[in-house]
Amino acid sequence: MAILGKDRKDDWEVVYEGAIGLEELYESDPDSKGMNAIIKGFRRYTEKLFEAEDEGRPIVWHNCGCSPELMYGLEGVQPMPIEVLTVLQGLIGDVNYNVAAIDEAEAHGMAPEVCSIDKAAVGFVLKKIYPDPTCCFYFNTPCDSQIAAIKVLTELTQKPMRMMDVPYLSGDREVRYLAKQFREAIPFLEEHTKRKFSWERFREVCEESNRTAEYLRDWNELRRHIPCPQASKLVALNTALLVAFSGDPEGTMVARAFRDEAKERIERGESSIEGGESYRAVWYQDPVWWDLQFYDWMESELKLVIPMDLFGYYAAEALIDTSTPESMLEGLARKSLRVMPMSRQFKGPIDVFIDDYLRLCVDYQADFGIFAGHVACKHAHAGIGLFREASREADIPLLFFEFDMFDPRVTPIETIQEYISQFVEDVVKPRKEAA
């Protein structure tokens, strides 16, 4: 399917066709306002990317640890997360394109231990699927795997690159340290994009980002409701929303739709699960992005709902103070360090990772937790002993299993289903009955 009237690479056309098809499917469903909005957002994002390419506007690559507001401060610049196609293929396209890209990267010499999202990004670059960047603006977070991939991408593209050094801790000193780097990055971005950075534009972008944040905060609150008003899979999409759309009116549109749908369904007394929910779980670590129907299976077969996960959780402190240039840079730094999913939890002491989980279990009244261990997230796996200990002390049953969030070959969906069914049957159900 042509995009903006032109034939593009197959990989993109599959995604675009997927978005159009799903939009048609969800548009006729009045109860899928949130899903419809994000699908529309994905389609619009794809169009905007190719609009920029067709118009010769600068495209700046960034990674998922980076919130894109600063780049939107330069007029006409289109940010592009290097993970974008992998995520879109997983969610709305064809996961086989990701598998092929992963194999391509491994054949090129990427270590198998590197995260599949990063390997796929390298694979897509090797296959010349991505629009060329003018320059690249990366964060050395959320994990070492990203840094490995960024090095390879820099070698492959030979484009100018600026890497933000995101500190281990996230106190005020670290916020200032990162904000200083943002300020220093502005001349770099101006030089290579040939676009002027405007503080006024940046203020508008931050205000837009704040509007998105406020909707997401309300939405996080509404999902605490029992029964959970919306489908489990929506929470898994929030990170995609933040990485691709922070500071973009499209992001606010999606966040508002998430919020409105939850609010309206609560007012109508509707549950995400037909016949009512039996179990609630906090899904921690990474979502199964290569099979969103898996969430429908949990709901219909087990009556299990995921009111919140690590990717959907939107911590406080997301609001950027727009009063001065310095406050905006510091606000963005604070958001990068303390709010962005994964970046918040995977840097610094493991306490944040565990405390967030325990708080979510309480706030969302979870019967149990699911630690879905994406195999490449070694930083998270390293803490599993402490994680289990904390869960035990809090008397919250914890299911732990390993899988790959972008490569279905590692743990097939049937195996994941078996893990969850067995745990519900053997641990969760008897405990609920005994309570």
Place this chain on the structure above:
Amino acid sequence: MSNGLVTAGIDIGSTTSKAALWIDEHLGPYVIGPSTTNPRGTARECYEKVLEMAGLQATDVAYIFGTGYGRAKVSFADENISEISAHGKGARFLLPPVRTIIDIGGQDTKVISLDANGEMIDFVTNDKCAAGTGRFLDFIARSVGIDVKDLAGLHASGSYKPVTLSSMCSVFIESEVINLVNDEVPLNSIIQGLHQAVATRVAALVKRIGLVPDVVVTGGVAKNAGLVDELERKLGIKVRTFPDDIDPQIVGAVGAAVIARQKYLKQNNK
């Protein structure tokens, strides 16, 4: 004819099949027999035998739960339940302070963790690899020409000098053991080394879930005192044992019978 409430648990495992009766608040008779290629028939045979031992008719039994790998084949059961739940419940009823249950069966190893109220809070299984299971010990024993029942005795004989077995794959370890035999390494040292290797693997599984005393070992391998001894060394704690009249292999069937009783009472608002 019994005056009390009688329930039954039938555990069809990969190697052995078990049936147990729970009469009022107590364990009644139980049987253990080999599993066959006809699990339906085996289940029926075990059940009839245990009824005969108790002097009961099938109509005296209020509720039956099947468990184990062949649970779906217990056609006369009212319901079935996973062996994990059955072992958790059985161990708790037979040995109330227990918090961690290590079940080493013919085909897999499970570690089950109970909370202070006896409710299961977690479990972990090793079901992808034969090493560390009863079948593995059986296989190695046969390859050196001894009966699996003699492993414990050999472990305890002579001085304690376990050899280090570097392989953990059951295929490679067989060659390693045969080489040691050919090198005239004392058999008791080889068996001690074998138990040590299995205990290391099981202890790693226990540590994954978290070691909370009291700990008990169930399943056929629990009868191997040499392995239990090595497990105690690895875990650094004393493992609890069941009273002499309770075979550790029967725990799953007992758990199923207890669950059957609870279900029956609940259904009848008693």
